Amino acid sequence: MSEVVSYDREGAIGIITVNYPPVNALGHAVRTGLLEALKQGQTDNDAKMLLVVCEGRTFVAGADIREFGKPMQEPGLVTVINTFESSDKPVVAAIHGTALGGGLELALGCHYRIALDSARVGLPEVKLGLLPGAGGTQRLPRLTGAKKALEMITTGEFVKADDALEAGIIDAVAQGDNSRTIGLEYAAKLIAEDKPVRRVRDITDKISADQGTEVFEAFRNNLTAKARGLFSPFKCVDAVEAAFSLPFDEGMKRERELFIECMESPQRGGLVHAFFAEREVSKVPGLPKDTPVRDVKSVGVIGAGTMGGGIAMNFANAGIPVTIVELKQEALDKGLSVIRKNYESSAKKGRITTAQVEERMALIKTSLSYDDFKSVDLVIEAVFENMDIKKQIFGQLDKVCKPGAILASNTSTLDIDEIASATSRPEDVVGMHFFSPANVMKLLENVRGTKTSDEVKATVMALAKKIGKVGVMVGNCYGFVGNRMLHRRGAEATALVNEGASPQQVDKVLTDLGFPMGQFAMSDLAGIDVGYSIRKERRKSGEDIPANWMDTLAEEGRLGQKTMAGVYQYEEGNRKPVVDPKVDELIAGFRKEQGIEPRAITDQEILERCMYVMVNEGAKILEEGIADRSLDIDIVWIYGYGFPAYHGGPMFWADQVGVKTIYETVKRFHDTVGGDQWKPSELLAKLASENKKFGDL
Ligand code: T1G
Secondary structure, eight states, X not given: OOSSEEEEEETTEEEEEEOOTTTTOBOHHHHHXXXXXXXXXXXXXXOSEEEEEEOTTOSOOSBOGXXXXXXXXXXXXXXXXXXHHTOSSOEEEEEOSEEEXXXXXXXXXXXXXXXXXXXXXXXXXXXXXXXXXXXXXXXXXXHXXXXXXXXXXHHOOOEEHHHHHHHTSOSEEEOSSOHHHHHHHHHHHHXXXXXOOOOGGGOOHHHHHHTTOSHHHHHHXXXXXXXXXXXXXXXXXXXXXXXXXXXXXXXXXXXXXXXXXXXXXXXHHHHHHHXXXXXXXXXXXXXXXXXXXXXXXXXXXXXXXXHHHHHHHHHHHTTOOEEEEOSSHHHHHHHHHHHHHHHHHHHHTTSSOHHHHHHHHHTEEEXXXXXXXXXXXXXXXXXXXXXXXXXXXXXXXXXXXXXXXXXXXXXXXXXHHHHHTTSSOGGGEEEEEEOSSTTXXXXXXXXXXXXXXXXXXXXXXXXXXXXXXXXXXXXXXXXXXXHHHHHHHHHHHHHHHHXXXXXXXXXXXXXXXXXXXXXXXXXXXXXXXXXXXXHHHHHHTTOOOOOOHHHHHHHTTOOBXXXXXXXXXXXXXOOOOEEOXXXXXXXXXXXXXXXXXXXXXXXXXXXXXXXXXXXXHHHHHHHXXXXXXXXXXXXXXXXXXXXXXXXXXXXXXXXXXXXXXXXHHHHHHHXXXXXXXGSOOHHHHHHHHTTOOGGGO
């Protein structure tokens, strides 16, 4: 008998129980166990009906992703599910937690489905670069019709139990917290009503109703705008369309063909890497799992600007009271009105209720005095990037805050140790670098200072999860992980324009790679003045930063979206960047002034210089231990800078391109372009010489 699937009976109901923590994934042992248990149920004469339930926190959450890319062991999932469907005894699935991917497909192979009201169902395969490959694209539309099936399968979004009932995916919803109990009650009711076997494959009314509709074309057109190079959503549409144009078994064959195309696509590798990396970053090497975590029941935020306001919203969203302190009442009033506007627009979009708007606003207090920080558990400083001001603030916090309060800075570049040196408790000082808009962007770059205690590190990592962020712990250096690499890319992109490329050519190379926006469109969003004042600060501190055409833009008052003109120009109420011939003239003028003869630059050179400079810097960051693992860098870039997840992040992407190729090119640019940024990282050189990957580290 299988260790992970058991069979027993209560009255006339045979019960098949899966128990394979953490999420009952359909690994080989579970697939084999399911077939064995089904056979037992079939031959158990006292069992009139069979019930499939799962132990632990959730019903089956899909195929076992760890088996992807390895040779497939029989029985395959399609075989298992077809066998359940062809059972001559009715089979019921009782769902709790999340029935996802192969888990929902298994339930769709059963004849009846009941779920706890807290449960959710979904087919999120597209988020892994795949499509439902065990009948989901053929069985789901037979229950829901084309539109709902396409929505679920192309977005991978989870559906609440009540909505799944309304959509016809499940037959009943029950309150309670025990799926076995509700499953048994429901099966007993079906027996009493003498309910027959009901195979989804035979249900055709929704199929005939939607045959010949334009919905598939509409979805393809819509996806073209949104997919940004992601491959699998289109294959999802093709597969669902097959359910409306082919008989069931033919449709299943077509699904399999399309599934294999996705499985073999490199995008699947990138997305599966991103899936596991997102879970791995929360386990910080060297930080014991049982490190005590401090309780954060109240938070203070300094600064009611864009960042301060967004940061405060994260804590209010998690039910944690926040006090925002500013120097002037107008700044507080303005900050609070922006927060309320953001909440009201979320309510308008149906993401939260109006009651929740008021609940969250009630959790946000304002003050003009640091005294109101006396009893808070954490303070996050979010004022503009000036070391003297930050040190003055931390000196004050050191006097006001209670022992054990965590003092955090939202600085995006400055030295955490120097900020901490302004206090008598550097062990309680840490960087918590949020990304704009802070209430939306998922990344939280937690920055450990040399003296930051393990307890504080563990607390801010746990807090990231609590406020719905992906927390990554990184070391302290200029720009930490994300901005340090971004500055290298920004400098290379700017230099390429100095030498002859156009800003729009550079941006197109990055958006073609899958980034939501290019380097210069991003500068326009962040504000040209932000980079300009950082360069001025660095030049003031003696760094040799060559003049560049972006300085000219700033000096001309072209600060980006906020002035409707930066590298691009913008129309009122429209964030779409429009090429501005004035900028080309301005750049030509700058080159002439600098005596630069522009040259034709290929897209390939742009890609190599913008991306390989990041990889080389990433390798230096690993060498220095600023990032513990290459996956930390990948997650920082995927959740903080829009790096296309299907490329797996910069370091995973580098492994796909080839470390040796990148190293050889970096060496070449070191000779031809020059500059620190092209000094090859020793780690990169070592991996290239040993034919190894960052993923091998
Ligand atoms: N396979 C293997 N391991 C999995 C897994 C899976 N499907 N899902 C989760 N884990 C591990 C995860 O790595 C972590 O491990 C632990 O479980 C807890 O996860 C043919 C081909 C279910 C909503 O895409 O969305 O079916 O880090 O930290 O926040 O059509 O996990 O503890 O060692 O995320 O409570 C489709 C993926 C597969 C669902 C729970 N299914 N999982 O979230 O916990 S493709 C999915 C999730 C498929 C078929 C196709 C979430 C969750 P560790 P966690 P959580």
